[in-house]
Amino acid sequence: MNIKSFLQLLYCFLVGSLCLINGCKKADSSGQPYVKMVVPTLDAANSRWFFFTSASRPFGMVNLSPDTEVSGAWGSGYRYNTDTVKGFSHVHAWQLAGPSIMPINPEVIGQDQLFQDYSSSFSHQTEEIFPGYHQLFLDRYQIKAELTSTKRVGFHRYTNGENTALLFNLNGQQGPSFMSNGVVLQSEKSDLITGQVINQPTFRRPKPCTVYFAAKFNVPVKKLDKDPATGNYIVYFENNKAKPLMVKLAISYTSVENAQINMKEELPGWNFDQVVKDSEKEWDDLLSRIEVEGGTTEQQKRFYTDLWHALQGRRTISDVNGAYPDNTGDEFRIGQLPVDDKGKPLFNHYNSDSFWGAQWTINTLWGLVYPDIMEEFVHSLMQYYKDGGLIPRGPSGGNYTYVMTGASSNPFIISAIQKGIIKDDLEDIYQALKKNQMPGGIMDKIGYEHNTSIGGGLSYYIDNGYVPYPLSDVIYGSHQDGVSQTLEYAYQDWSLAQLAKRLGHDEDAEYFLKRSENYKNVFDTVSGWMRPKNKEGIWKTDYDPYLIENGFIEANGAQNTWFVPHDLIGLSNLMGGDDAASDKLNKAFTEAEKLGFTAGTSHSRETHPEYSRIPINYGNQPSMQTAYIFNHFNKPWLTQYWSRKVVKDVYEGLSTQRGYNGDEDQGLMGSLSVLMKMGLFSMKGGCSIEPQIEVGSPAFDRITIKLHPDYFKGESFTIEAKNNSAENVFIQSASWNGKELGSWSVPQNELVKGGTVILEMANKPNEQWGTK
Known part of the structure; x- marks a missing residue:
C-alpha cells in the first residue's frame, strides 16, 4: 500500500x-429514512391519552397503538413504565377513544375469565417502534403483534399464536371516554364484521360521539360471542395455523357504510409490509423538509422527534368522500366538505386540542415549513364557523369544547392570512374572527363553559378594561383567572387589529388597538408584577407572584407578567425602561435555571409546592416566549444565551422518563423545541401586517428548510452557524444572501424567497450586533 x-x-x-x-x-x-431518527418513546412514561403515537399516519383518523393504561385522559394510553398490554385502540384523540382489539388465546385464559383477565405482559427489549409501525411480543399468548395504518384504517398482523381470537373491547372506560352501546354485527360475508361504539359526554366534550367501524379478516370468522356482563365481544376464527392472522379495521364518525368506503379506498389489499413502507414515506416527506447538520446523533434524533411531535395530536374526522360529523347544532347531522371535479374533498376536517400557545409554535413552524397543513386547518376551522357560528379553539367530535380561554384560533388564522397562505374570502373570514372576539363570541366563554357566556368576563373587559379576579362567586367553567384572561384578550385584540388595518377597517383597527392596551390595567407599578384586582378595582391583598394560579392560568404572576408579546416596549416602559426590564427578566432566568427552567418533569407536578414557585416554566405555554423577549429589550445576546441554556436543559435527551417536562399539548412544545434549535422565533405570532422572523442562536451548524413551491418563490432557506458549539452561542455578525444583517428580525416574505443566513458565532457576546 x-x-x-x-x-x-x-x-x-x-x-x-x-x-x-x-x-x-x-x-x-x-x-436511513428520517422516520428512523424519530424516537416515539420519548417522555412516554408521562403519556396522556393523545400524547403517544406509533402506528399512525400524519393527522390520521386512526391513531393505532397499544394501551397499557385505560382509565382517564391523563394517566392513560401507552405508559412506558407499565408492562402489560390491555388492547390496541384505534382512536387516541382529544377527548375521544375508539374500538380496541386485544388478541388472546382462550385456552390460556380459561372460559370463565375471557372478558376480565385478558391483559398480557410484554418486554421493551423485544419491541420495535417507528412512525407508522409498532411491534411487540405478547408474552402470555406467545403472539407477535404488528401494527400499521393508512389515514383511516388500522392494519394488524398477529404471528406465532395458535388458536388466536380477538377480543373487541367496546364498552367501559377508554382513556377520556366512557364507551357504551358498543355492538358488533357479523356480516353475511364470513370475513367481515361491522359495528359502532359511543363516546359518552365528558366534562370537556358535552355531546356523545359515535365511532363506526368495519373489520375485515384474512381468514373466515368461526363464531362471535358476546359477554352479557360487559357487552364486549370475542371473534373466533377457523383454523389459522398456516399464516398470520391479519385484520383491517376502518373507522368513520358518520356511518358504517363510510367506514367500508374508507377501507375500500385506502386499503383494498393485504400487503402489510407495503403499507408500512408507504407510511414511512409519508412521514419522511414531511420530516425531510428540514435538514440539520452538526451536533451529535442523539441531538439530531431529538430534533426529528420534536419535529414529529409538531405534526401530532390533531386528528382527521372526515371520511375519504368528505362526509364529516357536525355536532355544532341542536341535532347531529352528517356534513359534506366541498369537493373538486373528481369528487375529492378540497380539505380534511379535524378534531383538535386548543390552539392556546400556538402563536409561538405552530403559527411560525407550520407557516414557514408546512403552509399546506396550515391552510387546511384554517379551512377546517372555518367549516366549524359555517356550521355552528363560531370558530372553535379546540373542537372534539365535530363540536365545540371551549377548552382553555380566549379566541386562541384567531391568531393562527390571522397569521396564515398575513403570510399569504390564505388569500380568498378574507372579508368573510375577518367578520368571523371579529365575531369571535365580541359579546356572543367564543371569547365570552371560559374553559368548558358550555351553557352560559359569563365566565369569560368579556363584557367587563370591554367596559372596565380588565377581567376581575374573582369574577363572581359562581364558577362557570375552568380557568376563570382574570389576569391571564386580560393578557390573552389584549394580544388577540392587537392581532385582529392588524388584519382590520390590512383590510381597510380603520375604525375596527382603532377599536381593537385600544382594547389591546388593557394589559396595562393589570400591571401593578408598586409590586412590578401583573396582579389580580377585583371588580372594585382593588389589588389582591397578600399578593404572592410565585403562587400558581389564583388569577393566572397554568402559571403564576412572575411567569405571566411577560405575556405582552404585542407591546413589549410598553411593558418595558411600565417597568422603568429596557435596562430595568431586562435585569428583572435576567434575574428570573437565573432563578429558574436552578430548577431546570421547568416546574418538575411532567404536567402533573406543576402545582406541587416544590416545583411551582419558579419565575419561568418552559414546560407549559405561558413561558414559551420569554427567552426571546431580550431581543425586544435591546439585549439580543441574552436571548442567544438563555435560549441555548433552555434547549440544553429542557429539550435534549431521549429519555422515556422525561422529554417535554410538562404539557406537550398536541405538538406545541415539540414545535417550540424545533424553533429554538433552529434559532427562529416570532414574538407576535406572525400576525403583524408584515410578519417577522426573529433570529437567535441555532443549536446546529447548518439548517436547511425546503420551501413549499405552491406557496413560496424560493427553493430553500438555509441557516449556517460558523464556529458553532456548546460554548460559542453568541452571534458576532450575520449576513443574508451576502449582505450584512444588522438586525435580529427579518421579514418572512424575504426569507421565503430563498437564500442563506450566515452567523459568525463565538463564546463572548457582541453587544453591538442587533442593537438599535
Whole structure:
C-alpha cells in the first residue's frame, strides 16, 4: 500500500470513528429514512391519552397503538413504565377513544375469565417502534403483534399464536371516554364484521360521539360471542395455523357504510409490509423538509422527534368522500366538505386540542415549513364557523369544547392570512374572527363553559378594561383567572387589529388597538408584577407572584407578567425602561435555571409546592416566549444565551422518563423545541401586517428548510452557524444572501424567497450586533 492510499484509509477510519463518537454530521448521511431518527418513546412514561403515537399516519383518523393504561385522559394510553398490554385502540384523540382489539388465546385464559383477565405482559427489549409501525411480543399468548395504518384504517398482523381470537373491547372506560352501546354485527360475508361504539359526554366534550367501524379478516370468522356482563365481544376464527392472522379495521364518525368506503379506498389489499413502507414515506416527506447538520446523533434524533411531535395530536374526522360529523347544532347531522371535479374533498376536517400557545409554535413552524397543513386547518376551522357560528379553539367530535380561554384560533388564522397562505374570502373570514372576539363570541366563554357566556368576563373587559379576579362567586367553567384572561384578550385584540388595518377597517383597527392596551390595567407599578384586582378595582391583598394560579392560568404572576408579546416596549416602559426590564427578566432566568427552567418533569407536578414557585416554566405555554423577549429589550445576546441554556436543559435527551417536562399539548412544545434549535422565533405570532422572523442562536451548524413551491418563490432557506458549539452561542455578525444583517428580525416574505443566513458565532457576546 502506497502512502497516499494509506493516508486515505486512515482519513476514512478517523472520520468514521468521529461519526460513531459524535454523531454523523448530516441527519440522513447514513441513507436511513428520517422516520428512523424519530424516537416515539420519548417522555412516554408521562403519556396522556393523545400524547403517544406509533402506528399512525400524519393527522390520521386512526391513531393505532397499544394501551397499557385505560382509565382517564391523563394517566392513560401507552405508559412506558407499565408492562402489560390491555388492547390496541384505534382512536387516541382529544377527548375521544375508539374500538380496541386485544388478541388472546382462550385456552390460556380459561372460559370463565375471557372478558376480565385478558391483559398480557410484554418486554421493551423485544419491541420495535417507528412512525407508522409498532411491534411487540405478547408474552402470555406467545403472539407477535404488528401494527400499521393508512389515514383511516388500522392494519394488524398477529404471528406465532395458535388458536388466536380477538377480543373487541367496546364498552367501559377508554382513556377520556366512557364507551357504551358498543355492538358488533357479523356480516353475511364470513370475513367481515361491522359495528359502532359511543363516546359518552365528558366534562370537556358535552355531546356523545359515535365511532363506526368495519373489520375485515384474512381468514373466515368461526363464531362471535358476546359477554352479557360487559357487552364486549370475542371473534373466533377457523383454523389459522398456516399464516398470520391479519385484520383491517376502518373507522368513520358518520356511518358504517363510510367506514367500508374508507377501507375500500385506502386499503383494498393485504400487503402489510407495503403499507408500512408507504407510511414511512409519508412521514419522511414531511420530516425531510428540514435538514440539520452538526451536533451529535442523539441531538439530531431529538430534533426529528420534536419535529414529529409538531405534526401530532390533531386528528382527521372526515371520511375519504368528505362526509364529516357536525355536532355544532341542536341535532347531529352528517356534513359534506366541498369537493373538486373528481369528487375529492378540497380539505380534511379535524378534531383538535386548543390552539392556546400556538402563536409561538405552530403559527411560525407550520407557516414557514408546512403552509399546506396550515391552510387546511384554517379551512377546517372555518367549516366549524359555517356550521355552528363560531370558530372553535379546540373542537372534539365535530363540536365545540371551549377548552382553555380566549379566541386562541384567531391568531393562527390571522397569521396564515398575513403570510399569504390564505388569500380568498378574507372579508368573510375577518367578520368571523371579529365575531369571535365580541359579546356572543367564543371569547365570552371560559374553559368548558358550555351553557352560559359569563365566565369569560368579556363584557367587563370591554367596559372596565380588565377581567376581575374573582369574577363572581359562581364558577362557570375552568380557568376563570382574570389576569391571564386580560393578557390573552389584549394580544388577540392587537392581532385582529392588524388584519382590520390590512383590510381597510380603520375604525375596527382603532377599536381593537385600544382594547389591546388593557394589559396595562393589570400591571401593578408598586409590586412590578401583573396582579389580580377585583371588580372594585382593588389589588389582591397578600399578593404572592410565585403562587400558581389564583388569577393566572397554568402559571403564576412572575411567569405571566411577560405575556405582552404585542407591546413589549410598553411593558418595558411600565417597568422603568429596557435596562430595568431586562435585569428583572435576567434575574428570573437565573432563578429558574436552578430548577431546570421547568416546574418538575411532567404536567402533573406543576402545582406541587416544590416545583411551582419558579419565575419561568418552559414546560407549559405561558413561558414559551420569554427567552426571546431580550431581543425586544435591546439585549439580543441574552436571548442567544438563555435560549441555548433552555434547549440544553429542557429539550435534549431521549429519555422515556422525561422529554417535554410538562404539557406537550398536541405538538406545541415539540414545535417550540424545533424553533429554538433552529434559532427562529416570532414574538407576535406572525400576525403583524408584515410578519417577522426573529433570529437567535441555532443549536446546529447548518439548517436547511425546503420551501413549499405552491406557496413560496424560493427553493430553500438555509441557516449556517460558523464556529458553532456548546460554548460559542453568541452571534458576532450575520449576513443574508451576502449582505450584512444588522438586525435580529427579518421579514418572512424575504426569507421565503430563498437564500442563506450566515452567523459568525463565538463564546463572548457582541453587544453591538442587533442593537438599535
